[in-house]
């Protein structure tokens with residue numbers, strides 16, 4: 726499962742950060758996930774709950790923030806909200822669009838003790 730390996734690397738990164746701060750425990754972990762990052766959030770959440778076991782994050786509350794997509798057409802110089810990843814520009818129908826937002830997978834914050 727693709728989400729499990731993502732979860733494991735997130736937990737590893739978070740544990741490393743918490744360790745740097747001499748944390749005893751991580752109370753909360755916040756993640757930002759783009760709606761077009763190709764991540765199944767349910768599966769990710771499930772995987773995270775497995776991945777945090779026996780780590781500094783064991784009792785952490787997991788918060789996921791979804792980021793809605795924004796695409797940009799360089800021909801029309803406009804931004805629009807695409808319905809899917811491969812949608813063309815709604816004005817000129819060009820496929821040369823750039824996804825400016827919506828693909829993120831970021832560790833936003835950690836609440837440590």
Ligand SMILES: [Zn+2]
Nearest residue numbers: 798801814817
């Ligand atoms: Zn366009």
